[in-house]
Every structure is written in structure tokens, then in C-alpha cells.
Amino acid sequence: MSAAALTPPLHSAPLPRNQVLPALVAAAVLGALACGFVGLAPNRLVSGQPVMLWDAAGGGFAMALAACGAILLAIGFGAPRRGLAYVAAVIAGAALVIVVAAAGHAAAVVSVAQPPAARVSLGAGFWIVLGCAALALIDALRRAEAGVAMQLFVAALAAGAVMALVATGFLDSLSLANEFATRREAFAAAIVRHIVLVVAAVGPAVLIGVPLGLLALRRPRFETPLFTILNLVQTIPSIALFGLLLVPLSALATSLPELAALGIGGVGPAPAITALVLYALLPVARSTLAGIGGVSPAAVDAAHGLGMTERQIFWQVEMPLALPVLIAGLRIVTVQAIGLAAVAALIGAGGLGSFIFDGLGQYATDLVLLGALPAILMALMADFLLRLLSAALGRRYAP
Numbered sequence: 001m002s003a004a005a006l007t008p009p010l011h012s013a014p015l016p017r018n019q020v021l022p023a024l025v026a027a028a029v030l031g032a033l034a035c036g037f038v039g040l041a042p043n044r045l046v047s048g049q050p051v052m053l054w055d056a057a058g059g060g061f062a063m064a065l066a067a068c069g070a071i072l073l074a075i076g077f078g079a080p081r082r083g084l085a086y087v088a089a090v091i092a093g094a095a096l097v098i099v100v101a102a103a104g105h106a107a108a109v110v111s112v113a114q115p116p117a118a119r120v121s122l123g124a125g126f127w128i129v130l131g132c133a134a135l136a137l138i139d140a141l142r143r144a145e146a147g148v149a150m151q152l153f154v155a156a157l158a159a160g161a162v163m164a165l166v167a168t169g170f171l172d173s174l175s176l177a178n179e180f181a182t183r184r185e186a187f188a189a190a191i192v193r194h195i196v197l198v199v200a201a202v203g204p205a206v207l208i209g210v211p212l213g214l215l216a217l218r219r220p221r222f223e224t225p226l227f228t229i230l231n232l233v234q235t236i237p238s239i240a241l242f243g244l245l246l247v248p249l250s251a252l253a254t255s256l257p258e259l260a261a262l263g264i265g266g267v268g269p270a271p272a273i274t275a276l277v278l279y280a281l282l283p284v285a286r287s288t289l290a291g292i293g294g295v296s297p298a299a300v301d302a303a304h305g306l307g308m309t310e311r312q313i314f315w316q317v318e319m320p321l322a323l324p325v326l327i328a329g330l331r332i333v334t335v336q337a338i339g340l341a342a343v344a345a346l347i348g349a350g351g352l353g354s355f356i357f358d359g360l361g362q363y364a365t366d367l368v369l370l371g372a373l374p375a376i377l378m379a380l381m382a383d384f385l386l387r388l389l390s391a392a393l394g395r396r397y398a399p
Contacts, residue, residue: 020139021076021088024132025069031128032065038106038126043117044175044364050123056106061098065129068095072136085144092136093154097161099130104165107173119175121366148388155384175366176373183355183370191374194351197269197341201276202334209281210326213288223289230282238275238340242347245271272344279340280333287329291322324394331386338379342371 036050037057054062068091075088107120137158141151171177180187212230216223236244246267253265264270295318303313319326345353355371358364 017078017080018076018139018143021072021136024136024139025073025076028065028069028129028132031125031132035125035128036123037129038103038110039121039123040110040114041119041121041175042115044119044179044366045362048119048121048123050125051106051110053102053106053125053129056110057102058105058109061102061105064098065095065102068092068098068133080143082144085140086146089137089140089144089146089154092133092140093158096130096133096137096158097165099126099133100162101165101170104171104174107171107175111173119178119366120173121175122369148392151384151388176369179364179366179370187355187370190350190352190354190371193349194338194341194353194375194378197272197276197344197349197351198334198337200269200273201280201337201341202330204273205277205280205284205333206330208277209284210288212281213285214292216285216289217293226285227282230285233278234282238279238343239346241275241278242271242344245274246347249274267348269344269349271347272341272349275344276337276340280337283329283332283336287326287332288322291325291329292318294325295321324390327386327390327393331383331390334382334386335379338375338382342375 032053036048037053038051039048040051041048053065071091072088072095075084075091078084103122103126110120111118137154141154144150146154165171166177172181212226216226233241249265249271299317299321300313303317308316341349341351342353342356345351345357352371352375356368356375359367359369359371
């Protein structure tokens with residue numbers, strides 16, 4: 001008998017069925033142990049001293065987060081069942097709300113007996129734990145194969161819980177809330193301006209990009225030069241493109257005072273919208289080419305057999321079947337426009353980017369976050385809703 005046969009088998013530790021949850025729990029624990037949960041600074045312009053989670057938020061919040069982490073870790077080693085995935089989604093959502101509440105409580109505790117100019121900002125530990133909770137929620141919903149209605153319900157529930165904390169004043173001690181309180185009216189106007197910039201760019205981009213994509217599809221000889229030009233536009237940095245548009249638009253406004261009266265000039269919304277439209281043309285045209293060109297020839301032949309005209313085939317057969325791809329392209333364009341609209345504040349276009357660049361100029365981190373966080377949330381919301389719409393259309397028009 002060989003020595004290998006006489007050697008008792010080694011029993012290794014069981015591997016988790018869901019390796020994502022244990023990894024996220026480990027990352028959250030390391031972030032909470034190694035990084036400050038909040039930072040205490042003497043004023044809004046000075047970097048704060050880190051305060052750990054258990055020192056700032058107290059044992060109650062720390063234990064609640066630890067319990068959520070332990071449950072998620074146990075679920076990671078459990079059998080991959082849909083019910084367990086929904087339990088993980090509930091626990092991850094609860095952890096996300098608890099993290100936000102813990103930050104508000106920590107700010108209230110840390111700011112006690114501090115001078116009026118003192119500020120409590122969110123630390124790296126907060127962002128790590130919050131990000132891990134959000135990713136765990138997304139992973140759980142994906143594993144549960146949650147439908148569109150369920151995903152919307154979960155997103156609305158989490159957003160509603162956070163908004164309830166804001167409405168009740170639970171987060172008022174955070175310096176981010178102080179920045180918002182002093183700029184409440186300007187913030188609302190910046191949100192509206194940002195949305196207007198995005199809509200004013202995406203709308204014309206669709207009206208121009210879809211015909212360009214159809215031109216490339218119906219006339220293949222135009223495809224290469226058309227996409228060469230559109231790809232060239234994409235390689236130009238946004239700041240450089242804003243600068244390139246400054247001179248011609250200024251000259252146009254000078255020669256035509258009527259356009260200047262409408263607000264068209266070298267600075268302001270006009271060059272910003274023009275640049276955003278130019279950047280959006282490539283994704284719209286590409287998705288149109290891919291979507292319409294990907295329609296099954298059998299469906300088109302069947303429509304011809306029914307006696308439908310070319311226009312009827314386009315609107316009643318090709319467009320419905322291509323809608324999921326077109327919506328996917330619109331999702332890319334919208335998210336891109338939301339991000340680039342923030343950069344457009346450099347040329348006087350306004351929007352949330354004005355807070356970002358004001359904060360950078362003043363070395364005020366929370367003022368930067370006041371502009372950056374809503375822009376990020378706006379992009380995530382647009383991506384989420386358009387992704388769900390694309391998936392729903394794909395299921396509806398699936399062959």
C-alpha cells in the first residue's frame with residue numbers, strides 16, 4: 001500500500017458559495033478599522049483629524065453594523081437560494097441606512113463642546129463601509145433575479161429612508177449639511193440648470209445622431225468617413241473643445257446681436273450644449289447602426305410579405321426591435337452628458353460643477369461634495385432607470 005493511501009485526507013475550510021459578500025464584508029471591516037469614520041476640523045478649510053467608528057458613533061451603531069456584516073457573511077456561505085438573496089438585500093439595505101444614520105449621530109457627538117467654526121466631515125471609513133453596503137445590495141438583487149418593480153421599490157425605499165434622516169435633521173451636524181444650508185437656493189437652481197443642460201444636449205443629439213446612424217446603415221460608403229469624424233471629436237478633451245467653440249460662437253454673437261440676446265456667446269450654456277451634443281453624436285449613431293442593423297432579416301422579409309411599405313417596416317418592425325439597443329446608447333449618452341455638464345461650469349454654464357470648482361478654489365472638500373454627490377447620484381439614477389427600461393424592452397420584443 002502506498003504512503004499516499006495511508007495519509008489521512010486533509011479537510012480544508014469550506015469555501016463560500018457567494019464569494020462577493022465575504023469580500024465586501026472584509027473590505028468594510030478593514031475600512032472601519034483602518035480609516036476614520038468622520039473627521040473633526042477647526043474650520044471648513046482645514047483637514048480634519050480622523051475619528052474612528054466606535055469612538056464617534058458609539059457602540060450601538062457599531063454593533064448594528066457588525067451584526068449586519070455577520071449575517072451577510074453567513075449568507076455568503078449558505079446555499080444559493082433566492083430567498084436568502086432577498087434576505088441579503090434586506091440586510092444590506094439596512095446596513096446602508098445604518099451607516100448614514102451613524103454618520104449623523106457621530107457628527108452630533110463629535111461636535112459637542114466644539115467652537116462654532118468647527119466642522120465634522122465624512123471620512124474614508126464612512127465611504128468604504130457605505131460603498132460595500134451598496135455593492136452588497138446590488139449583488140443580492142442580481143442573485144435574487146429581482147424584477148424591474150422590485151428593484152425600483154428597493155431603490156425608492158433606501159432613498160426614502162435617507163431622505164427621512166435628512167428631513168428630521170438627523171444629519172444637520174455634518175459639515176456637508178452646513179454647506180447645503182447656506183446655499184439652499186443656489187443648490188436648487190444648480191440642479192435645475194444641470195438638468196436643463198443635459199436635456200438640451202441629449203435631445204438634439206438624438207435628433208441628429210439617429211439620422212446619421214441610418215445614413216451609415218443605408219449608405220455604407222458614408223460609414224467610414226462619418227465615424228472617423230465622430231471618433232475624432234471624442235478624442236478632443238472637453239476643456240479644449242470648450243475653448244475651440246469660444247471664438248466662433250463669440251464672433252457669431254457679435255455679428256448677429258439677435259443671437260446674443262438669446263444668450264448665445266462664447267461663454268455660458270451655448271458652448272456647453274454645443275460641445276455636449278458633439279460628444280453625444282458618436283454613441284447615438286453607433287447604437288442606431290447596431291440596433292437597426294441587427295434586426296433579423298427574416299422579420300423584415302415577413303413584413304415585406306405582408307405588404308408593408310418601407311416606412312411602415314421602419315416604424316413598426318425595425319424601430320421596436322432596435323429599441324433596447326437604442327436605449328442602451330441613450331443611457332451612455334445621458335450619463336456622459338451629466339458628467340461633462342459639470343465640467344462646463346468652467347465656461348460659465350452653471351450647474352452642479354460651479355460648486356465643485358468653487359470648492360476646489362477654496363480648498364473646501366464639503367463644498368466639492370455638495371456638487372459632486374448630486375451629479376453622481378443623478379448619473380446613477382439615469383443609468384439605473386434607462387438600464388431597466390432597456391431590459392424591459394428587450395424582454396417585450398424578444399423573438
